[in-house]
Structure formats: structure tokens, C-alpha cells
Amino acid sequence: MKFRCVENTRVDERIFFGTHESGLKIYVIPKKEFSKSYAIYGTEYGSLHREFIPLGDTEKVVLPDGVAHFLEHKLFEEEDGTDAFNRFAETGASANAFTSFNITAYLFTCTDRFYDNLDILLDFVNKPYFTEKNIAKEQGIIGQEIKMYEDDPNWRVYFNALTAMYHNNPVKIDIAGSVESIAKITPELLYKCTDTFYNPSNMRLVCVGDVEPEKVAEFVDKHIPKDRVSGEVVKFEVAEPKERVQEYIEQKLSVSSPIFNIAFKETETGVCGEELLKREIETDILLEVLFGNSSSAYSEMYEKGIIDGSFEVDCEFEKEYGFTLIGGESKVPKEVYEKVLSVIKDAKEKGIDEKAVKRAKKLLIGDNLRKFNNVEAVGVEFIKDFMKNINYLDYTETVEKITMEDIMNRLNTHFDTENAVLSVVKPLEEE
Amino acid sequence: MALIKDKICEGVNLYYIPADHFKTNRISIRFHLPAERENITKISLLTQVLKRGTEKYKDMKEISEKCDDLYGASVGAGTSRMGDRIMVGISESMVADRFLSERILPEAIDMLKQVVFFPYLENGVFKKEYVKQEKENLRTYINGIINDKKSYANLRCNQIMFEGDPFGISAYGYIEDIDGITPENLYEEYQRIISECPADIFISGSYSKEDIELVKKEFGFMKPRKAEDIQTALARPEDIKTEKRVTEEMQVTQSKLAMGFRIGVDPIGEEIYDLTVFNCLFGGSPFSKLFMNVREKMSLAYYVYSSLDRMKSIMQISSGIEAENYEKALEGIFGQLEEVKKGNFTEEDLEASKRYIATSFNASKDSLVALERNYLRQLVCGKEEEIEEFLDNINKVRKEDVCAVAHKVKLDTIYFLKGEGK
Numbered sequence: 009m010k011f012r013c014v015e016n017t018r019v020d021e022r023i024f025f026g027t028h029e030s031g032l033k034i035y036v037i038p039k040k041e042f043s044k045s046y047a048i049y050g051t052e053y054g055s056l057h058r059e060f061i062p063l064g065d066t067e068k069v070v071l072p073d074g075v076a077h078f079l080e081h082k083l084f085e086e087e088d089g090t091d092a093f094n095r096f097a098e099t100g101a102s103a104n105a106f107t108s109f110n111i112t113a114y115l116f117t118c119t120d121r122f123y124d125n126l127d128i129l130l131d132f133v134n135k136p137y138f139t140e141k142n143i144a145k146e147q148g149i150i151g152q153e154i155k156m157y158e159d160d161p162n163w164r165v166y167f168n169a170l171t172a173m174y175h176n177n178p179v180k181i182d183i184a185g186s187v188e189s190i191a192k193i194t195p196e197l198l199y200k201c202t203d204t205f206y207n208p209s210n211m212r213l214v215c216v217g218d219v220e221p222e223k224v225a226e227f228v229d230k231h232i233p234k235d236r237v238s239g240e241v242v243k244f245e246v247a248e249p250k251e252r253v254q255e256y257i258e259q260k261l262s263v264s265s266p267i268f269n270i271a272f273k274e275t276e277t278g279v280c281g282e283e284l285l286k287r288e289i290e291t292d293i294l295l296e297v298l299f300g301n302s303s304s305a306y307s308e309m310y311e312k313g314i315i316d317g318s319f320e321v322d323c324e325f326e327k328e329y330g331f332t333l334i335g336g337e338s339k340v341p342k343e344v345y346e347k348v349l350s351v352i353k354d355a356k357e358k359g360i361d362e363k364a365v366k367r368a369k370k371l372l373i374g375d376n377l378r379k380f381n382n383v384e385a386v387g388v389e390f391i392k393d394f395m396k397n398i399n400y401l402d403y404t405e406t407v408e409k410i411t412m413e414d415i416m417n418r419l420n421t422h423f424d425t426e427n428a429v430l431s432v433v434k435p436l437e438e439e
Numbered sequence: 440m441a442l443i444k445d446k447i448c449e450g451v452n453l454y455y456i457p458a459d460h461f462k463t464n465r466i467s468i469r470f471h472l473p474a475e476r477e478n479i480t481k482i483s484l485l486t487q488v489l490k491r492g493t494e495k496y497k498d499m500k501e502i503s504e505k506c507d508d509l510y511g512a513s514v515g516a517g518t519s520r521m522g523d524r525i526m527v528g529i530s531e532s533m534v535a536d537r538f539l540s541e542r543i544l545p546e547a548i549d550m551l552k553q554v555v556f557f558p559y560l561e562n563g564v565f566k567k568e569y570v571k572q573e574k575e576n577l578r579t580y581i582n583g584i585i586n587d588k589k590s591y592a593n594l595r596c597n598q599i600m601f602e603g604d605p606f607g608i609s610a611y612g613y614i615e616d617i618d619g620i621t622p623e624n625l626y627e628e629y630q631r632i633i634s635e636c637p638a639d640i641f642i643s644g645s646y647s648k649e650d651i652e653l654v655k656k657e658f659g660f661m662k663p664r665k666a667e668d669i670q671t672a673l674a675r676p677e678d679i680k681t682e683k684r685v686t687e688e689m690q691v692t693q694s695k696l697a698m699g700f701r702i703g704v705d706p707i708g709e710e711i712y713d714l715t716v717f718n719c720l721f722g723g724s725p726f727s728k729l730f731m732n733v734r735e736k737m738s739l740a741y742y743v744y745s746s747l748d749r750m751k752s753i754m755q756i757s758s759g760i761e762a763e764n765y766e767k768a769l770e771g772i773f774g775q776l777e778e779v780k781k782g783n784f785t786e787e788d789l790e791a792s793k794r795y796i797a798t799s800f801n802a803s804k805d806s807l808v809a810l811e812r813n814y815l816r817q818l819v820c821g822k823e824e825e826i827e828e829f830l831d832n833i834n835k836v837r838k839e840d841v842c843a844v845a846h847k848v849k850l851d852t853i854y855f856l857k858g859e860g861k
Contacts, residue, residue, distance in 0.1 A: 018538070019462075019538065020538070039460075041459075041460035042460060042804075042805050043801045043802060043804040043805050044801075044802050044805045091735070093725040093726050093730075094726055096725075096726075097724070097725075097726040097787075097791035097794070097795065098787075098791065098794075099794065100791070100793075100794025100795055100797055100798045101798060102725075102795070102798055102799070102802075103725070117798070117802065118798060119797065119798050119801035119802055120794075120797070120798070120801075145735075145738050146738075148738030148739070149734060149735075149738055149740070149741055150741070152693065152739075152740055152741040152759060152760065152761070153741035155692045155693040155759070155761075156589075156693050156741055156742070156759050158692045158693070159588055159691045159692050159693055159858070160587075161586055262585070262588075262689055262690050262691055263583075263585070263586045264579070264582035264583045264584075264585055264586060265579055265582065265583065267586075296507075300503070300507075301499065301500075301503035301506075302500055302503035302504040302506075302507050303500075304500070306499075306500075306503075307498065307499055307500045310499065310572075311568070311572065313572060313575055316576045316579060316580075317487075317576065317580075337579065337583065339579075367504060367507040367508055368507065370507060370508060370509075370510050370511065371506075371507040371510065371511040372511075373510060373511075374509075374510030374511030374512075374533075374534045375511050377462040377463070377510075377534050377538055378462060378463055378511070378532070378534065380462050381461050381462050381463060381805075381806075381807075382805070382806075383805060436690055
């Protein structure tokens with residue numbers, strides 16, 4: 009296989025990428041001066057992918073909630089009864105994994121013996137081993153993980169916002185599932201998922217650090233047969249109405265004061281690549297200009313005492329879904345919600361300050377540069393973006409290309425004040 | 440990578456950590472104070488008031504606009520603890536000039552200087568509204584500690600274990616002390632801190648000779664002060680009078696267990712290496728005794744781990760469990776501690792721990808914040824040791840050393856935040 013190099017001299021970063029004969033896409037970002045090296049090996053499979061046709065089958069399978077995440081835990085287990093953590097213990101690497109809405113990824117950080125670690129990573133992820141017994145054991149551990157999240161007010165306020173936004177999109181389902189849903193998991197089911205989603209053409213490998221692309225390819229050759237080529241995975245997308253489910257949702261938990269998320273649902277989904285990156289940046293600029301620390305609305309609300317330092321803005325855009333979240337702690341979430349809506353209506357009428365846009369762009373360019381300080385963050389950011397067909401190295405240039413007109417368009421399409429959601433977690437004793 | 444030492448004046452050190460593989464530079468200033476109950480709430484409030492406005496940038500909006508203009512320079516301020524001392528720290532991270540089409544370092548340094556030394560004043564004291572609003576925010580913040588049940592349980596355990604000790608003082612301050620704070624007495628405390636408390640300025644990243652001179656010039660107005668050392672009293676097992684067990688109930692699904700142990704090992708003595716290896720092997724890694732047994736074999740928890748405060752010499756164990764599994768979890772944890780004491784672990788476990796420690800210490804070279812914290816800890820402890828030297832000493836630790844140090848670990852407090860389960 010051959011690697012191609014793309015460079016961005018302004019940020020002083022380069023990336024090698026190539027496609028292995030098996031279909032696996034490989035990316036190497038050299039960072040020789042760093043102590044750490046990092047690899048992340050992921051599949052485009054997460055909690056969203058509940059319905060699919062297993063490779064070689066003709067009939068659709070509908071998975072119980074939480075399978076992708078359960079599978080992530082179980083892949084660490086090896087046939088001889090040990091687990092992959094023990095193998096990383098031999099090399100001193102620190103290994104981990106995560107499952108999100110659309111990715112399951114396995115990763116390690118090391119300061120030594122990178123290729124030995126890569127060897128382990130590629131080996132254990134490609135060798136699933138599931139039994140009734142090891143599944144039962146995991147149900148106890150994940151049961152505790154689920155309960156930990158049930159008590160986490162920030163997680164709850166977030167998922168409740170998703171529930172209020174989405175009718176059908178599985179993004180509203182908790183990634184770990186529930187104690188009841190994971191009880192339905194069988195070895196056969198897990199094998200169906202690995203056979204389908206853990207095939208090379210559905211996966212990506214990103215390596216960051218003191219790493220040679222050709223050497224990475226050698227290890228991939230060792231673990232993944234070149235002829236293990238498989239067809240495209242047949243996934244099903246659920247039709248999602250543009251409208252929100254409900255405007256307001258609340259839950260009571262043992263917290264000291266109310267926590268809120270205000271959400272805006274993206275209704276034009278199905279976009280990827282540069283278009284998606286542009287959409288993300290335009291939204292980030294708008295969020296900075298309208299609600300960032302240097303905005304008038306932020307100062308006004310802060311000085312009035314209805315928000316505090318916990319106030320945050322964020323957006324997430326994927327092919328299958330997208331949303332903006334504005335959240336924090338407040339004694340009067342409804343007042344913050346009204347203010348946010350009125351700021352948006354105002355901006356739509358009166359337009360946006362061009363100077364503020366310029367400042368926001370500088371801020372984003374600085375934040376982007378900052379990310380390259382962190383070997384792990386680079387790995388995670390790149391793998392997520394590659395799955396969306398975005399080249400992260402294009403970031404700065406994309407920011408600069410965005411015009412005032414783009415931003416106003418974005419404001420008018422995404423920030424629909426008639427389709428917003430307010431999610432609140434209230435203290436138990438409050439009425 | 441070695442620390443370059445310089446001085447602004449008596450009691451004010453300047454340290455430079457050269458590291459040119461980062462996209463950013465960093466500057467921070469830290470004032471050292473003994474942890475004392477009577478001042479802590481004011482100190483905690485102070486860091487928040489300083490971020491509200493300066494002489495040049497009179498409110499948060501103006502500060503933020505300037506920071507955005509400096510490509511998102513970020514200024515942070517807060518209190519932190521190191522042993523029995525509290526540090527008031529204000530730091531800033533900014534993109535290095537070589538990645539930009541303009542030079543921002545001088546203005547970024549000026550920003551930090553503004554925030555620390557030239558606060559926005561009215562009638563010679565802090566602005567009334569700023570103090571009032573930040574008092575309210577601090578109240579919300581302290582009340583909100585309970586929202587994160589895991590860190591709340593760990594904090595409660597520490598409070599119970601160190602009641603009446605400087606180490607038990609909350610660095611965030613106390614609700615009941617907020618009302619008594621006025622713009623006048625807060626300003627008085629501020630003046631005392633910036634003019635009398637020993638201070639360290641750290642710069643890290645890529646600074647040229649001229650840049651360093653600029654820093655020295657910019658902070659050259661700081662007055663000499665006594666470079667007093669603040670000692671930390673080690674937590675010794677012999678100080679345990681009775682084991683404390685406290686259970687509190689709360690309407691939560693998962694119960695949290697927090698356990699505190701006293702060890703009494705000198706952070707600059709020879710045994711510190713043994714202790715570091717012990718912790719990794721016992722509960723500080725994903726192949727540790729706690730993880731492999733209490734989580735993987737007994738299936739009792741999603742998280743169960745131990746961590747050390749090497750300066751105070753304590754170990755804390757933290758876990759989330761079902762309320763009904765309380766006794767089982769304790770049995771599992773103590774059982775594993777006994778196993779380590781008896782030496783029921785392999786040479787491979789020992790070597791794996793050393794490698795794991797090496798990875799995490801070497802990894803700290805990739806973060807300016809971590810580098811700064813490492814050096815600061817060494818300076819505070821009074822023993823300088825490069826990472827390589829430290830790891831050489833870790834490599835010398837033998838199995839019997841781990842067993843010996845395991846015998847020094849003595850339980851002081853078990854705190855249990857009991858939920859209802861579901």
C-alpha cells in the first residue's frame with residue numbers, strides 16, 4: 009500500500025494517509041518531538057446503528073440498546089481468560105476505549121515500544137471472544153456504569169434534551185442502554201456485530217507520534233489479511249421529523265440548584281465532508297458572537313446573576329444528526345431560555361457585528377492550534393473527522409473562507425426559535 | 440529539558456521551562472500561603488473577583504474581547520492545595536508567535552499582569568457589584584459540590600479524616616464565611632497576598648532571551664518579601680486514634696465509597712519510590728489488584744481505584760457500588776491489601792507497575808501544565824529530581840520493598856454515601 013502526504017505549513021503539521029488492501033484507512037501524524045505516541049483504531053459503529061443487515065445475511069436485525077458499548081467492554085477479554093489490559097501492562101502502555109453515538113474506538117498511549125503496542129491493539133480488536141459466562145460478568149460491571157450515569161445531572165440534562173428533540177433518531181437512546189436491555193445480549197448477537205461492523209472497510213487506524221507509516225502498514229498486514237475485503241454495511245436510517253418532540257422537559261435529582269440545556273435541532277442532515285466542517289465552524293462563530301464570554305448577552309446575564317461561570321456553548325454535527333447546546337447552572341433556567349431566544353431573534357433582525365465575527369475567527373484559529381499540543385486529542389479529533397470525510401488540517405483555511413453571508417444563512421436556518429428545547433434538572437425539594 | 444532559575448527580587452522567583460514542541464506558551468504566577476480557615480473563603484473569592492475587570496479592561500467583556508483578539512489567550516485563576524499550603528494561582532496560555540502573522544506575547548504578558556496587579560477599583564477598593572456577584576457565585580459553587588457524587592464523597596472523606604488539620608480545610612472556602620466579606624476587607628487581604636506572600640512566576644514554552652528580559656521587566660515592580668517556607672505535617676499512622684466510619688444517606692442510585700489511609704512516608708525520602716509502585720500495583724492501574732478483583736472478578740463496581748497524595752502521605756480509595764454490596768466491597772478491598780502485604784503478587788505485576796509509572800511520568804513532558812506542576816511540587820518539597828532520575832529509583836524497587844511499605848498503610852476513615860439503589 010502507498011501513503012500520500014498532506015501538509016499544512018502554517019500550523020506546521022503533516023499527515024500521511026493510505027488505504028490498506030483490505031479497505032482499512034490508515035492515517036499517520038508524525039510528532040517526533042513528543043514523548044508520547046498514540047494509536048486509535050475505530051469502527052464506524054455506535055449506539056446509532058441499531059438496525060442493519062448482518063454481512064452474509066438477508067434479514068434485518070434490530071439490536072437491544074447498549075450493544076455497541078457492551079461489545080467495547082467485551083473485546084478486551086481474551087480466549088485464555090486474561091484481558092488485553094494485561095498485555096498492555098507488559099509494555100507499559102495506557103490503554104482505553106470509548107463508544108459514542110457513531111464510533112467505537114480502541115486506543116493506547118505509550119512512551120516506549122509503540123509497535124509492540126500496535127501489535128497488541130490490532131490483535132485483540134480483531135479477535136473477539138464471547139461466551140455466556142463472560143457476558144454475565146460484564147452485565148454487573150456495566151450495570152454499575154449505567155447507574156453512575158443515572159446520578160450524573162449533567163448527563164441526564166443532556167440526554168433529556170435529546171429526548172425532547174428527537175422522535176425516532178436513536179441518538180436519544182443512552183449509549184450504554186439499560187440494565188434490562190443489556191440482559192438480552194447473547195454471544196451470537198455480539199458476533200453478528202463484530203462480523204459486520206468490525207470489518208476493515210468500516211474501520212480507521214490513526215497513529216500520532218514518533219511513527220513511520222510504512223512500519224504501521226507492516227503490522228496491519230500481519231493482522232488483517234489483504235483479501236479480507238467485505239461489502240458495504242447495510243445500515244438503516246430512521247426518518248426523523250423536523251419538529252421537536254416537546255419544548256420543555258424536566259427531571260428531579262439530588263442537585264443543589266437547577267441545571268439546564270437549551271438545544272437547537274439541526275433539520276438539514278445528511279451532509280458530510282467540507283460542507284459539514286463549514287457548518288460546524290459557522291455555528292461556533294455564531295455561538296461565540298452571540299453567547300461567548302465577550303458577547304453582550306453573556307455579560308448581561310452574568311451581571312444579572314442568572315448565569316455563572318458554568319455557562320457553556322457547544323455544537324455537534326454529524327451526518328445523521330446535529331444540534332447546538334447552551335447549558336449551565338441557573339436559578340432561573342426559563343429566564344435564560346427566553347433571553348437566548350430573544351438574542352437570536354434580535355440578531356436575525358439587526359444582523360451581526362462584523363468585528364465580533366473577526367474576533368471569533370481568531371479565537372477559533374487559536375483554539376485549533378492549541379489542540380495540536382495534545383497527542384491524544386489530535387488522534388481522537390482526526391479519527392472522528394475522517395469518519396465524516398473531513399481533513400482536520402483544513403481547519404484554519406476553512407475558518408478564513410467563511411463570509412458574513414454564510415453566517416447569516418446559518419443563523420436563519422439552524423437557530424429556529426420555534427423549534428428550540430429547554431431541558432432542566434431540578435433539585436428534589438423544589439416544586 | 441531542565442528548569443532555568445532566576446529571580447525577580449527577594450521572595451519572588453522566576454522559573455523558565457524551555458520546551459519548543461508546543462504551539463503555545465504559558466505564564467503563571469503563584470502566591471504561597473499557609474492553609475488557614477480564617478482566610479480561605481476570601482482567598483477563594485478573590486481569584487474570581489480578579490477576573491472581573493482591570494484598570495485597562497474594566498469588565499469581563501473587555502477582558503474577553505482582548506483575549507479573543509490574542510487568538511484565544513486564556514486566563515485562569517483559582518486556589519489549589521499542595522500539602523498544607525494553599526496557592527493562589529493566575530495563569531495564561533497563548534499561541535506562540537511563530538504560528539501567527541503578528542506578535543502577541545508582550546500584550547499577553549501585560550494581560551496577566553493587569554489581572555493580577557491592576558484590578559478594577561472603585562473608591563480605592565474592589566467594585567461593590569463585582570464582589571457581591573462573585574459572593575453569590577461562590578455560594579452556588581460551594582453548594583454545588585454535592586452535584587458530583589464521586590468527588591463529593593472523596594471530599595467528605597478527606598474532611599472527616601482531617602478535621603482540625605490544615606489539610607482538612609476546603610480550598611473553595613465556606614458558605615458561612617461568605618457574608619462577612621466586604622470590598623474593603625477583601626482588598627486588604629488582596630494587598631497582603633500580592634505584597635507579602637512568597638511568589639513564583641513560571642514561564643514555559645519557547646521564550647527568547649528578549650522575551651525573558653521582558654517578563655523580568657514587566658514584573659520588576661514587585662516588592663521584595665520574606666521567602667518563608669510553609670511546612671506540611673505528614674499524615675502518620677500513629678496519629679490514628681480510632682478508625683472513623685461515617686455513613687450518610689442520599690437519594691441517589693449508586694452508592695459511593697471513599698476510604699482514607701495514613702501512611703507517614705516522607706515525600707523526599709527513599710521509601711517514596713516503594714510507595715509509588717505499591718499504589719500502582721494495588722489500585723492505581725487497570726491491571727491493579729483492585730481493578731482485576733473487585734471490578735473484574737467480583738463484578739462489584741465500574742470504578743474502583745486508589746490514589747496517593749505523596750506530599751501529605753495519604754492514600755484514598757474510591758468506588759461506586761450497590762448499597763447492599765458495602766460489606767462485600769470492603770472485604771474485597773481489604774482482602775487485596777492483605778494479598779499485597781503478604782507478597783502475593785508476581786514479579787511481572789511489579790515490572791508492569793514500574794512501566795506504567797514510567798509511561799505516566801514521561802507523558803507529563805508533553806504538557807506544559809504537567810511540567811510546571813511537577814517542578815513546582817519538587818520545589819515545594821525541597822528535592823529536585825529529573826524524571827529520568829526518579830524513574831531510575833522506581834526501577835530499583837524490589838518486591839519486599841512493596842510489601843514493607845504496604846504494611847505502613849493504615850486505615851483512618853471510611854465514608855459511605857448510601858443511595859437507595861434501584
